[in-house]
Amino acid sequence: MTDTARKAGRRRAALKNALWVLVFLAPSAVPLLVFKLAPMFASAWVSLHKWNMISPMEWVGLGNYADLLTSGNTWEVFSHTLLYILGYLPLVYAGGLLIAVALNQKLKARGFLRAAYFVPVVTSWVAVALVWQWLLNPSNGLVNHLLGLVGLPQPGWWTDPTWAIPSVILASAWKDLGFVMVILLAGLQAIPQEIQEAATVDGAGRWRRFWSVTFPLLSPSTFFVVVISLINGFQVFDQVYVMTGGGPSGASQVAVGRIYDLAFRYGEAGTASALSWILFAVILAVTAVQMRGQKKWVNYA
Amino acid sequence: MRDKTRGASLPLGRALLWIAVALGAAVMLFPFLWTVITSITPQGNLSGGPSLFVKDPTLSAYAELFESIPVGRIVANSLAIAVASTLLQLVTGSMAAYAFSRLAFKGKQFVFGCYLATLMIPLQVLVAPLFMMLTRMHLNDTYFALLAPNIASAFGIFLLKQAVDGVPKELDEAARLDGAGHLRIFGRVVVPLVKPAMAALTVFAFMESWNSFLWPLVVIRSPELMTLPLGLSYLQGQFTTDWNIVMAGSVVSILPIVVVYLFAQKHIIAGMAHTGLK
Numbered sequence: 001m002t003d004t005a006r007k008a009g010r011r012r013a014a015l016k017n018a019l020w021v022l023v024f025l026a027p028s029a030v031p032l033l034v035f036k037l038a039p040m041f042a043s044a045w046v047s048l049h050k051w052n053m054i055s056p057m058e059w060v061g062l063g064n065y066a067d068l069l070t071s072g073n074t075w076e077v078f079s080h081t082l083l084y085i086l087g088y089l090p091l092v093y094a095g096g097l098l099i100a101v102a103l104n105q106k107l108k109a110r111g112f113l114r115a116a117y118f119v120p121v122v123t124s125w126v127a128v129a130l131v132w133q134w135l136l137n138p139s140n141g142l143v144n145h146l147l148g149l150v151g152l153p154q155p156g157w158w159t160d161p162t163w164a165i166p167s168v169i170l171a172s173a174w175k176d177l178g179f180v181m182v183i184l185l186a187g188l189q190a191i192p193q194e195i196q197e198a199a200t201v202d203g204a205g206r207w208r209r210f211w212s213v214t215f216p217l218l219s220p221s222t223f224f225v226v227v228i229s230l231i232n233g234f235q236v237f238d239q240v241y242v243m244t245g246g247g248p249s250g251a252s253q254v255a256v257g258r259i260y261d262l263a264f265r266y267g268e269a270g271t272a273s274a275l276s277w278i279l280f281a282v283i284l285a286v287t288a289v290q291m292r293g294q295k296k297w298v299n300y301a
Numbered sequence: 302m303r304d305k306t307r308g309a310s311l312p313l314g315r316a317l318l319w320i321a322v323a324l325g326a327a328v329m330l331f332p333f334l335w336t337v338i339t340s341i342t343p344q345g346n347l348s349g350g351p352s353l354f355v356k357d358p359t360l361s362a363y364a365e366l367f368e369s370i371p372v373g374r375i376v377a378n379s380l381a382i383a384v385a386s387t388l389l390q391l392v393t394g395s396m397a398a399y400a401f402s403r404l405a406f407k408g409k410q411f412v413f414g415c416y417l418a419t420l421m422i423p424l425q426v427l428v429a430p431l432f433m434m435l436t437r438m439h440l441n442d443t444y445f446a447l448l449a450p451n452i453a454s455a456f457g458i459f460l461l462k463q464a465v466d467g468v469p470k471e472l473d474e475a476a477r478l479d480g481a482g483h484l485r486i487f488g489r490v491v492v493p494l495v496k497p498a499m500a501a502l503t504v505f506a507f508m509e510s511w512n513s514f515l516w517p518l519v520v521i522r523s524p525e526l527m528t529l530p531l532g533l534s535y536l537q538g539q540f541t542t543d544w545n546i547v548m549a550g551s552v553v554s555i556l557p558i559v560v561v562y563l564f565a566q567k568h569i570i571a572g573m574a575h576t577g578l579k
Contacts, residue, residue, distance in 0.1 A: 017404065017406065018406065020400075020404060020483050021406045023396075023483075024396045024397065024400035024404065024483070024487075025396070025412070027392065027393040027396055027397070027453070028393040028394065028396065028416075028452075028458060029397075029412075031393070031453045032415075032416065032419050032453050032455065035427075035431065035449045035450050035452070036419040036422060036450070037415065037418070037419060038434070039427045039430040039434060040422050040426060040427060040430075042433075042434070043426050043427060043430045046429065046430055053429070053432075053433055099325065102318055102321070102322045105315070105318065107315070107318070107319050107322065108319060109323075113322055113323065113326050115563075115566055116326040116330055117325070117326055117329050118562075119330065119333070119562065120332075122508060122558050122559065122561075122562040123512075123554075123555050123559065124511065124530050124533075124554055124555070124558070125512060125514060125530070126512075126514055126529075126530035126533045126534055126554070127529075127530070127533055127550075127551040127554040127555050128332075128555075130533060130547055130548070130550075130551050131332050131333075131335070131336050131551055132332070133537075134335075134547070134548060135335065137544070142335060174329070177329070235423055235425065237425075238515065238530075241518075241534075242534060242537065256425050256515075259425050259428075260425075260428075260515070260518075260519075263428065263432075264519060272429050273426070273429055273430070276423070276425045276428075276429075277426065279423070279425065279426075280422070280426055283423065284421075
């Protein structure tokens with residue numbers, strides 16, 4: 001074969017390869033580019049403008065960001081979001097851990113029980129939020145009825161500014177308990193039995209064995225639950241929209257709810273985009289801090 | 302499943318533990334039972350205080366539900382969109398996974414990085430510009446608008462790529478020696494071997510589409526294009542105190558996904574445990 005013929009052959013092979021790359025990648029690359037990356041850059045551009053989605057955009061530079069950061073409303077929605085996370089995370093983690101440890105024992109009908117705890121995870125937030133709104137109905141809901149029977153005070157739940165966020169926390173913890181349980185169960189099953197046995201031989205009791213062996217060895221799963229819960233927690237929206245609508249009088253408005261209102265209720269697309277980038281930055285920062293901090297407390301075997 | 306911790310040593314202790322866990326499970330399932338009970342309670346009895354035993358149970362709430370919103374159409378919409386987006390994600394995802402795992406090309410790392418970047422953008426960053434873009438294309442308030450953000454999912458591609466990476470390359474070589482091209486290797490060798498990962502992606506994609514709310518809320522206006530979560534939210538606005546009707550709607554929305562779950566339970570729980578995605 002001559003040198004030129006070999007070169008041409010190689011070029012043809014390269015062309016063929018490029019064609020195959022195109023065939024296999026285009027079906028995913030085009031939609032991701034058009035419906036994810038392009039709107040992402042568009043959103044960054046829009047956030048630098050004043051825009052009601054009808055008249056032409058007006059350049060304001062970082063004005064939207066400055067307005068948002070100096071507005072009390074922004075701090076309020078973020079503090080509500082944070083309050084939600086602070087209530088939700090410990091509740092769902094402690095509950096999930098308790099059930100995971102219990103269901104890791106040899107119990108009768110264990111498979112069924114695991115499945116039962118998991119059912120709420122697969123249902124839609126809107127349906128579940130409506131069910132909880134009804135359960136927590138202040139006047140004729142089941143929860144207040146039961147509280148009344150045992151003589152406890154009956155809060156106004158989602159109609160009361162103090163109880164609106166706790167209502168959402170309660171419903172969210174109920175829905176996500178099964179998810180946390182599954183992650184922690186998988187973690188528990190990955191702990192080598194020999195370590196447990198060694199601890200038993202050393203005379204460690206059940207309680208001691210859990211706190212000084214099982215719990216530290218479970219830390220990768222714990223870490224995962226915390227990271228995912230924080231990411232999802234900052235983006236809480238569906239259940240708030242359905243249960244409280246952000247009310248009463250804004251008492252439970254969260255960051256994403258505010259973004260939705262700004263864009264689709266008040267027609268302030270620029271401010272809405274800016275707020276969504278601030279939220280994104282917060283989530284990114286919180287996740288980065290956790291990734292960095294994990295060395296201090298997460299044990300990787 | 303293997304047991305790594307030992308069970309309670311005392312039979313009594315174990316019995317007590319079982320009772321506690323079973324009671325907990327009953328508490329978890331009770332809201333569903335309550336939803337069904339409320340949906341068959343006559344409207345007049347709802348204000349009288351809750352009762353487990355329904356006097357004169359009736360299906361009138363379901364009748365009213367079917368009269369006030371096009372339930373059949375709404376369920377069909379949810380189903381069609383969920384099935385379409387799942388199929389699209391499986392096809393686009395497995396093809397991209399093959400490309401990233403098996404084809405050599407310049408800038409592969411960069412392209413894969415761009416894919417992963419789309420995974421990190423929260424939906425709320427995209428809603429306003431995506432809404433505007435679709436409005437300009439006159440595609441708002443259409444089925445296509447509902448599907449658009451879910452044609453390809455970086456999460457699915459990532460999941461499938463990990464699975465394809467696990468398929469031994471020797472199998473490709475053997476097929477190539479037999480004269481198979483990329484399409485044959487992809488369809489006959491790789492895809493059949495990553496079925497478990499595709500099953501997991503099927504479950505995630507279906508659930509996500511079936512339950513999604515924010516995006517349909519933004520792009521859909523016409524009642525005949527509504528999906529279930531939208532229909533439910535609309536119902537809540539229409540019947541603020543008719544809890545039996547709202548709960549009938551919840552039953553209609555919850556029942557199909559719970560049935561799917563009961564059939565695919567093992568895949569779902571295993572898939573969740575491995576990838577940890579909600």
